Amino acid sequence: MTAPSDYRHVSYLWDDEVAAGLDPVGRLVYRSNLLGQDLRITNTGGGNTSSKYMETDPLTGETVEVLWVKGSGGDLRTSKRENFSSLYMDRIRQLRAIYDAADEKGVKTAIEDEMVGKYLHCVYDLNPRASSIDTPLHAFIPAAIVDHTHPNAVIAIAAAEDGEALTAEIFGDQLGWVDWQRPGFDLGLVMGEAAEANPAMEGIMMGGHGLINWAGDDKACYDLSLDIIEKAALYIESRDKGAETFGGQKYAALGDDEREALLAALLPALRGMVSQENVFVGTVQADEAILRFVNSHDASRLAELGTSCPDHFLRTKIKPLYVDWDPKTKDVDALLGKLASGLARYRQDYADYYDTHKHPDSPAMRDPNPTVILIPGVGMIAWGKNKSESRVTAEFYNCAVEVMRGAETVSRYAALPKQEAFDIEYWLLEEAKLRRMPPEQELARSVVVVVGAGSGIGRAIAHRVAKEGAHVVCADLNAEAAQATADELTGIYGVGIGVAGTGISACGPAIGLGVDAGDRASVRALFDQTLLAYGGIDHLVVTAGYYYPPDASGQIPDEKWDTTFDVNVKGAYIVADEARRIWESQGLPGSLVIATSVNGAVAKKGSLAYDTSKAAANHLVRELAIELAPNVRVNGLAPATVVTGSSMFPRERVISGLQKYGLPFEEWEETEALRDRLAAFYAERTLTKQAILPEDQAEAAYLLMSGALAKTTGQILNVDGGLVEAFLR
Known part of the structure; x- marks a missing residue:
């Protein structure tokens, strides 16, 4: 075994003191988390771990053998005890008799798929966690502790044309070999029989797939997993081709600033192209490893082959779209033309792939658009139904690139046969899993930019749309306040899964950015960063506003008149005008909500500049x-006197309001007490006698951008508690 300090291609994380304080299942979780923390060992959501323990049967009190194995849909890095299924081993063994009695058995037979449903009859202690398809891979290995991982270095050997011979050369009798076979009951039997026939064997190289290895206790199995991966990585490293990797470089990468400017111009149109059937959210990857690949001579050939590991191509599809564009031309229009024609060919290729390999009972063809697009000089753009999914897709293709690099270093890369890939992608069990997923939220595929999200109504809107699944760009003149709102959202909803993305594109479901709505360059910079983060924009909300309290005579300086109109009118126009180019380029439905005010319809003394601007x-x-029709709906949200939580009501304005209406106050009173007094006064003026809160405005803003009002545009929606003076007339 390699000494922990000598590992160069994996991180040794085992801590004996931590492990000693854990019960058996706790050690399984601990081992799993350590393996999952290192993406060189396994990808997000990939791989399984298991342990077989003697437990007390809750009904009989007898001691029974129980298999604890990572359940369906879990992730090794983040799994907890509740993510593991538990099954009686004696009942799993009894399933063999049912399987053997079938007239037709073997890989891809009906009985093999039927076995998955029978795992429910093997559940120990009513554990609700659904069992993974990989359960038999662990059950039939004659060892207590089993790790199944997807290490890039190991898959590189498994996906090489002469992978079996390489495995024998590198590992000798330590590892066996099984040819590619779709995971399931039959593969579990095949590997179990191989392990029993070779007692000295410590693991199996799974052709085109990954690694499975075993030991007698948790630490020994963890050490063995790392040792095998390190050995494979060192073998590849010793044959590294240096500058000739992937056939050498054909193109030079653009500089960071040039690349970001090109992406900002490209992404809206590209998002529109790939979102013809389903709207996608993007992730940009432009690190050294992916640029080395996309800029190489061999990128086109290897991209066309597709990926090998089933975890990879379930996200990346059968292959990516590679666009052979020379970055030194910097011709965005030419690139867009190549993308358009490339996408048309890709969709036809995908339809041909489906028609050629489908079965009579195959599910209907899914979205034929690529989820990975490779552009020389630029990098990779990955797409998914949300940010988390697109990051996972990018992560998986990063893994695929490393697999291809390793395989091409020691041999030639061999992707899965197309029929095998199809039978994974359109597996009825995978289709059933997709159908069990909960319905998508209203804004799950949407990117919502909220200008003014640092406080008050804007902050409440950011929270409301995030609750509906939106990706939220929290923008504010106060950049720290914008980031604070974004941090609140990330704290509630998490950063998601998937470890990928370059720069701001590595973000989660919310980002915070500073913006001056009255400065066109600042607004454009905001949108450019939004495009790099998510690939596009769907909905835009402008709540930024300005109110300058008049003096005792009701006057404000001329320059404050200018500021009032610059923020409340011109600022909203600039934001909308800059968003227009993105919306037009995308060609997708969207909406714009501008916060105005009922004061725009109610004439009164004391707020002349503000009311006129509204x-x-x-x-x-x-x-x-009218300007943005038909794709973008535009509506106004007209609040009335939202005092609580609003930056529009600083102490000076509150006092001005109290003075204006002759309400008593003392200078020493706390600002919040004064706000409450003014809010109560405003509430009494309304028909509903209720204070108007930021959350009330947020609900209306969400309604205006939702599908419920998909045919409403050009309207002003008052949310004022019933202010008679503001009635439509």
Whole structure:
């Protein structure tokens, strides 16, 4: 075994003190988490671990052997005890008789798929965690502790044309070999029989797939897993081709600034192209490893072959779209043309792939658009139904690139045969899993930019749309406040799964950015960063506003008039105008909500500049509804006196309001107490007698961008508690 300090291609993380304090299942979870933390060992959601223990039967009190194995849908890095299924080993063994009695058995037979449903009859202690398809791979290995992982270095050997011979050369009798076979009951039997026939064998190289190895206790199995991976990586390293990797470099990468500028111009149109059937969210990968691949002579050939590990191509599809574009031309229009023609060919190729390999009972063809696009000089753009999915897709193709690099270093890379790939992608068990997934949330595939998200109404809207699954760009003049809102959302909903993305594209479901809505360059920079993060924009909400309290005579300086209109009218226009180029390029449905005010319709003393600016904003909504039709709906949200939580009501404005309405106050009183007094006064003026909160406005903003009002545009929605003076007339 390699000494822990000598590992160069994996990280040795085992801590005896931590492990000693854990019960047997706790040690299984601990081992799993350590393996999952290192992406060189296994990808997100990939691989399984298991342990067989003697437990007390809760009904009979007898001692029974129980298999604990990572359940369906789990991830080694983040799994907890509840992510592991538990099954009686004697009942799993009894399934063999049912399987053997079938008239037709073997890989891809009906009885093999039927066995998955029978795992329910083997459940120990009513454990609700669904069993993985890989359960028999662990059950039939005659060892207490089993690791099944997807290490890039090992898969490189498994996916080499002469992988079996290489396995024998590198590992001798330590590892056996099984040819590619779709995971299931039959593969479990095949590997179990191989292990029993070769007692000295410590693991099996699974052709085109990955590694499975075993030992008598947790630490020994963990050490063995790392040792095998290190040995494979060192073998590949000793034959590294250096500058000739992937046939050498054909193109030079663009500089960071050039690449980001090109992506900002490219991504909206590309998102529209790939979202013809389902809207996608993107992740950009442009690190050294992916650029070395996309810029190489062999990238086109290898990309066309597709991936090997089933975990990979379930996300990356049968192959990526590689676009042979010379980055030194910097011709974005030419690149867009190549993308359009390339996508048309890809869709036809995918339809041909489906028609050629489908079975009579195959599910209907799924979205034929690629989920991975490779562009020389630029990198990789991965797509998914949400940010988390697109990051996983990018991660998996990063793994595929490393697999191809290793395989091409020691031999020639061999992808799975197309029929085998199809039978995984359109496996009825996979289809059943997809159908069991809960319905997508209303805004799950949407990117929502909220300008003014640092406080008050904007912050409440950011929270409301995030609750519906939106990816939220929290923007504010106060960048720290914007980031604080984004951090709140990430704290609630998590960063998601998948470890990929370059720069801001490595983000989760929310980001915080500073913006000056009255500065076109600042607004454009905001949208450019949004595009790099998510690939596009669907909905835009502008709540940024400005109010300058008048003096005792009701006047404000001329320059404050200018500021009032610059923020409340011109700022909203600039934001909408900059978003227009993105919406037009995408060609997808979207919406714009501008926060105006009922003051735009109610004439009164004391707020002349503000009220006039809001009247202009109301008409701006109507004009923009015409300008941005038919794809983008534009509506106004007209609050009334949202005092609580609003940055529009600093102490000076609150005091001005109290003075204006003759309400008593003392200078020493806390600001919040004064706000509550003013809010109570405003509430009494309404028909509903209720204070208007930021959350009330957020609900209306969500409604305006949702499908419920998909045919509503050019309207102003008052959320004012019933202010008679603001009634439509």
